Amino acid sequence: MDDRPTDKSAELLPAHERTQATAVALASPVLERAKAPGVAPFPRPQQPGGAQPDYRTLDRMARALMARATQGISPDALVQTVADWMLHLAQAPGKRAELAQTAAMTAARLAMWYPYSVADGRHSAPFAPAQTDHRFADPGWSQWPFNVFVQNFLGAEAWWADATRDVPGLAREREAEAAFMARAAVDVVSPSNIPWMNPVSIAKTINEGGQNLARGAANWLEDFDRMLAGRPPVGAENFQVGRDVAITPGKVVFRNDLMELIQYEPTTARVSAEPILIIPAWIMKYYILDLEPKTSLARWLVERGHTVFMVSWKNPDARDRNVGLDDYRRLGVEAALDAVSAIVPDRKVHTCGYCLGGTILAIAAATLARDGDDRIASMTLFASQTDFAEAGEIMLFLDEGQIMLLDDLMWDQGFLDSRQMAGAFQALRSDELIWGKCIREYVLGERDEMSALMAWNADQTRMPARMHSQYLHGLYLENRLTSGRYAVDGRKIALRDIRAPIFVVGMARDHIAPWKSVYKICLFTDTDVTFTLASGGHNVGIVNPPNGKRSSYQLMTMGRSERYVEPDTWVAAAPSYQGSWWPAWEAWLRAAGSGDDAPPPRMGATEAGLPPLCDAPGNYVRG
Numbered sequence: 302m303d304d305r306p307t308d309k310s311a312e313l314l315p316a317h318e319r320t321q322a323t324a325v326a327l328a329s330p331v332l333e334r335a336k337a338p339g340v341a342p343f344p345r346p347q348q349p350g351g352a353q354p355d356y357r358t359l360d361r362m363a364r365a366l367m368a369r370a371t372q373g374i375s376p377d378a379l380v381q382t383v384a385d386w387m388l389h390l391a392q393a394p395g396k397r398a399e400l401a402q403t404a405a406m407t408a409a410r411l412a413m414w415y416p417y418s419v420a421d422g423r424h425s426a427p428f429a430p431a432q433t434d435h436r437f438a439d440p441g442w443s444q445w446p447f448n449v450f451v452q453n454f455l456g457a458e459a460w461w462a463d464a465t466r467d468v469p470g471l472a473r474e475r476e477a478e479a480a481f482m483a484r485a486a487v488d489v490v491s492p493s494n495i496p497w498m499n500p501v502s503i504a505k506t507i508n509e510g511g512q513n514l515a516r517g518a519a520n521w522l523e524d525f526d527r528m529l530a531g532r533p534p535v536g537a538e539n540f541q542v543g544r545d546v547a548i549t550p551g552k553v554v555f556r557n558d559l560m561e562l563i564q565y566e567p568t569t570a571r572v573s574a575e576p577i578l579i580i581p582a583w584i585m586k587y588y589i590l591d592l593e594p595k596t597s598l599a600r601w602l603v604e605r606g607h608t609v610f611m612v613s614w615k616n617p618d619a620r621d622r623n624v625g626l627d628d629y630r631r632l633g634v635e636a637a638l639d640a641v642s643a644i645v646p647d648r649k650v651h652t653c654g655y656c657l658g659g660t661i662l663a664i665a666a667a668t669l670a671r672d673g674d675d676r677i678a679s680m681t682l683f684a685s686q687t688d689f690a691e692a693g694e695i696m697l698f699l700d701e702g703q704i705m706l707l708d709d710l711m712w713d714q715g716f717l718d719s720r721q722m723a724g725a726f727q728a729l730r731s732d733e734l735i736w737g738k739c740i741r742e743y744v745l746g747e748r749d750e751m752s753a754l755m756a757w758n759a760d761q762t763r764m765p766a767r768m769h770s771q772y773l774h775g776l777y778l779e780n781r782l783t784s785g786r787y788a789v790d791g792r793k794i795a796l797r798d799i800r801a802p803i804f805v806v807g808m809a810r811d812h813i814a815p816w817k818s819v820y821k822i823c824l825f826t827d828t829d830v831t832f833t834l835a836s837g838g839h840n841v842g843i844v845n846p847p848n849g850k851r852s853s854y855q856l857m858t859m860g861r862s863e864r865y866v867e868p869d870t871w872v873a874a875a876p877s878y879q880g881s882w883w884p885a886w887e888a889w890l891r892a893a894g895s896g897d898d899a900p901p902p903r904m905g906a907t908e909a910g911l912p913p914l915c916d917a918p919g920n921y922v923r924g
Contacts, residue, residue, distance in 0.1 A: 364706055365713035375706040379482065386479040389471040396468055403463055407456045414452070419445045428455035436493040436737070441500030450492040458487050474700070481694065494736045502744045509746075516746030524742075533759045536751025542760075543918050546753050547588035549600040551917035553613075554905035555640040559624065559632040561613045561919040562640050565599055567901035569606040574897040575678050576608040576645045577890070580634055582656035583614040584719065586760050586922055589840060590655065592753045596844050598883070605887060608645060608902055612637050612658070616924040617765045619715030624765040626661070626772055627789065634665035642676060643909040645902045649678035651890055655843065656814065657772075659685020663796060663822075664782065668789045670798035679893040681804040681886065683843050684814045687796060687822045688783040689776050693815035696777070704773050711766035719761045754844060783825045797827040802893050804886060806833045808842035817868045823859060831858040831889060834872065835882050847881035854882040 367376070390396060410427040417424040426448065430437055437451050465480040492498040496506075505513045523535060540546050551565035579599070581587040590611065591599040602609050612633060617624060634652075641650050654662030659682035666680050686692060692699075711717050741747050749755075781787040787794055803826060807816030816834055823830050835842045835854040845852055857875035859866060866874070878885070905913040 361709045361712055364709040367706070369710065369713075375703040377706075378478075378700055378702045381702070382475055382478040382482060385475050386465065386468060386471060389468050390464075393469045400460070400464055403460055407460060411452060411456055415449065418449050418452075426452050428452055428459060430455060436491060439501050441504065444500065447492070447498070447500045450498050454487075454490070454492055458484075461487050474696075477694075477696075488736065491736065494740060496740075496744045499740070499744075502740065505745050513746035514744070517743040520746065520748065521743045533756070534751070535748065537756040537759050539751060540753050540756035542586075542588065542922055546593060546757065547591050547918040547922060548594065549591050549597055549603065549917065551611075552904045552913035553915050553917060553919040554610075554644065554911050554913055555637070556914055556919075556921075557632055557636060559615055559628060560637065561615075561914075561921045562637050563611040563613055563917045563919060564644065564904055564913075565603050565609045565611070565917070566904065567608065568603055569901070571898045572606045572608050572901050573891060573894060574899050575649055575651050575890075575894040576610060576641055576902070577602060577651045577653060578610045578612075578637055578641050580612050580637070580652070580654040580658035580662045581614070582658045583629065583762070584657055584764060585762055586616075586757060587611055587613045588918060588922060589754070589757050589844065591918070592757065592844060595848060596753065596846050598844075598846075601846060601883065602887070606898070607887075607890070610637065610641050613919050613922050614762075615921045616762050617716055618763065622711075622715035622766040625767045626775070629661050629768060630665045630668065630789070634662055635669075638665075638669075638676060640911055643911055644906045649676055649894075651679045651681070651894065652677050653681040653683065654685055655683040656685055656839070659683060660687060660776070660782075663687050663799075664787065664789070664794065666799050666801070667794040667796050670800065671789075671792070671794050675800075677799075677801045679802050679804065679890065680799065681806070681890075682819070682822065683806045684808055684811055684819060684839055685805075686814050686818050687825065688818065689780045690783075691815070691818050691821070692777060693818060694812060699773060699777050701778070704770075704778065707773065708766075708770050711769060715766050716763040717766070717769050718763050754840060758840070783821075796822070796825045799826055800828055802829045802831070804831045804833070804889050804893075806835055806843070806882065806886070808838055809834060809836050810838045811842065813839045820868050820871070823865060828861050829858060831856065832871065832875075833882050833885065834875070845881045845883060847883055850881075852881055853877060853879050854885070856882070856885055 407427075414424060414427055418426075430451075441447060442451050461483040462480065465476060465483045468476060468479075471479070488494075496502040502513075527534060549565055551563045553561045554564045555562035579590060581590055591597045594600055599609050599611055614633070615621075638650060638652070642648075652662055652666065654660070662680065663682065663685070666677055669675075669677065707717065738749065741749060775781045775787065779786070782794075783796065785793060785795065803822065805819060805822055807814070807819040809816060811819075820832060823832065833854050833856045835845065836852050837843075837845060855872065855875040855877050857871065905911045
């Protein structure tokens with residue numbers, strides 16, 4: 302049967318128009334099918350039994366394999382950033398001319414200085430490293446020819462910083478990514494990372510006759526063997542959980558499929574009436590807040606007459622792939638709060654969250670406030686973000702393409718291993734955490750002395766696939782919590798519903814939760830907020846006992862009726878104090894409570910179905 306068009310008017314058209322009309326007529330059934338809602342223009346291949354193959358699964362498998370090879374870093378995102386930067390730079394002749402002039406001026410400054418670099422110390426070098434850059438602190442770097450190596454490197458570093466700055470048309474996010482990539486690439490060729498250009502490694506090798514290189518090779522082989530075997534780094538065995546760290550006496554008084562609740566034994570005859578519930582991050586083990594006795598925040602609080610409860614999260618595996626962010630709120634924070642209320646009835650509870658634990662605590666507190674539950678006496682956030690619009694350099698690794706790759710990796714594994722996250726965090730401080738460590742341990746042959754904090758950092762954890770995907774998409778990418786789009790049980794929540802006073806601690810050198818991002822909670826709450834800016838980084842700034850170690854902090858309270866103060870203005874106005882911020886926080890807790898004291902509560906509540914299950918630190922922390 303001939304299905305060609307029979308319209309005689311087509312024969313009156315010129316030949317090429319008749320051909321075009323015939324083609325359109327032949328294609329019209331397919332085009333009409335494509336316009337039909339929900340109907341594909343071409344049928345998909347059928348498997349035996351009528352099932353259709355899902356080729357997207359093959360795509361996800363391929364991306365998951367790539368993510369395993371790259372430790373979760375998306376090569377597509379890197380290529381797109383470089384291409385975007387190059388394209389915009391190619392369209393900016395003025396910027397290119399400026400860079401050419403900068404290069405010429407840099408070369409001229411170096412050329413004029415070279416003759417004085419040999420012995421004349423009266424002429425200062427044209428470039429100086431940043432105050433936080435300690436790679437060239439050794440006196441050997443001021444001697445020729447090493448000072449020439451340093452100046453050439455610093456000149457190139459400055460030029461590349463200019464090359465990735467203020468490129469017309471380049472989006473701010475792309476500019477930050479390009480600047481980071483350029484800095485990381487330049488750091489690779491730093492003379493401090495090249496043994497035969499490093500005066501420290503040269504002197505060490507000469508003085509020891511090469512023995513340092515032999516020790517370095519042995520160190521590398523030992524580390525490589527431990528990595529393949531999945532064993533912790535050298536020295537971590539000296540910090541065993543329950544023997545050397547996490548040894549504050551207590552009992553596990555509640556356990557579910559997601560967490561254990563530890564109640565610490567009292568050491569005083571009377572205690573503050575309001576107990577303290579601490580929600581640590583689940584990205585690492587809880588015992589950063591209960592390290593050695595001299596650095597344990599939990600022990601320090603107990604010794605000052607507080608009843609302390611601590612959540613210890615389960616280390617999930619592939620079986621927990623469907624555990625979501627809401628499960629951490631419901632089975633974590635709210636279940637722990639219910640248990641504390643059963644053990645210490647008729648009392649409000651001071652709540653405290655660290656990092657991700659603080660974020661989920663803020664979500665839970667807003668949910669409870671929305672529902673009329675006023676059991677929270679106060680809320681403390683340690684280095685915890687609630688707004689993610691300016692989440693710092695970690696956002697360089699969290700665009701749509703990067704998160705899609707992580708989603709596929711977690712889809713394959715069922716979880717995200719902390720080793721697959723470590724690369725991003727180390728890259729933020731590559732000169733110290735990657736290259737500096739390699740030179741010290743593998744060239745100089747010097748082992749870094751293991752500390753309790755370092756051993757804790759090496760105690761790896763995992764995160765469930767569903768939870769981490771929801772966290773990255775809902776908070777980092779979409780910033781739902783502070784934009785009024787975060788829903789719990791089908792209803793939106795708002796941080797402004799929280800009426801309990803809030804104490805917030807930000808860290809001046811925090812690369813994970815930048816203090817200005819942490820500070821933004823002042824924009825979204827309607828209660829008194831006491832903000833503390835402490836010296837130190839994300840972990841060291843928290844493990845800050847008042848034992849005479851050099852540290853400092855600024856502290857100031859902003860009342861709910863006061864106008865908003867921007868971060869830089871706050872820094873200029875807030876009083877400064879020497880020492881640890883722990884005593885100031887403990888005094889704030891007492892002021893935020895009722896002021897009453899009472900005999901210590903019993904361990905657990907057997908009549909309420911919460912008998913002591915085992916001794917602290919429990920079972921989940923060993924997983």
